Amino acid sequence: MTHTWNVTVQLFDADDLVREGRLTTAHAVLTTSAGTTLEAHGEARRNPDDPPVPEIGEELATARALRDLADRLLAATSDDIAAFEHHPVHLDA
Template sequence: MATTAEWDIHLYLSEEDGTTKARVELDTGTIALTGHGVARCNPQDVDVPAIGDELAAGRAMHDLGSKLIRVADNDMADAGAAPPEPGPRQVYGWMNEMA
C-alpha cells in the first residue's frame, strides 16, 4: 500500500559583514532536527550575496542530512539491524567535498 508523508522544513538565512549564516529546521511530526551552515566572503572576492546564501544553505542542509542519517542508523539498530560499517558511506552522484 502506497503512503505519502509530508515533513515541514524551514530555512533561515542571515547576513552580516560578509558572513552568511543558515539554519534549517526539520519537523517530521515525531522528531525535530536543526542543521547549521556558514559562508564567509573572501575580502578579495566580489561580494555576491546569492553565493553566500547558496553555500550557507547547502552546508546547513548537509549538516541536517548527516543528523538525519544518524537518527536512521540508531532506529535501525533499535530494530535489530546490523550497525553501519565504519568509514565513509558510498555516495551516489555527488562528491562529498564539503568543508
Template structure:
C-alpha cells in the same frame, strides 16, 4: 508503510559583513532537527550575496541530513537490522555492484 507523509524544511538566512549564516529546520510532524551553516566571503572575492546564501543553506541542510542519517542508523540498530561492527560506510545503504 502505506500512505503519504509530508515533511517540511525551513531555512532562515542572515548576512552580516560578508558572513552568511543559515539555520535549516526539518519538521517531520513528530520531531524537529536543526542544522547550522555558515559561509564567509573571501576578502579578495567580490561579495555576491546569492552565493553566500547557497553555500550557507547547503551546509545547514547537510548538517540536518547527517543528523537524520544518525537517527535512522540508531533505529536500524534497535530493530536488529544494523551492521554488527557498527560501521556505516557512505553512501549509506547503497551498494556498489562493481566492488
C-alpha cells in the same frame, strides 16, 4: 498514504571586520509529519577581495546546512535501526 516533511532554512548575514569579509549563516530545521525535528547549521564567509554577491554566500551556507541535516538524519536513522536490531548500525550516504 502521504506524509509531508518540511524543511525551513533561515539565513543570517553579518558584516564582519572589513578584512574578514561577510559571514552568512544558515539554520535548517526539518519537521516530520510526526512532529520530530532535526536542526543543522552551515556557514559561508566571503573573501573581502571577492565582489559582494549575497546570493552566493546564501547558496553555500544553505548547501552546508542541508548536508549537515542529511548527515544528522542518517545518524538518527542508524540509531533507530540499531534500537530494533540490538547492535550498532552504520548507514552510508
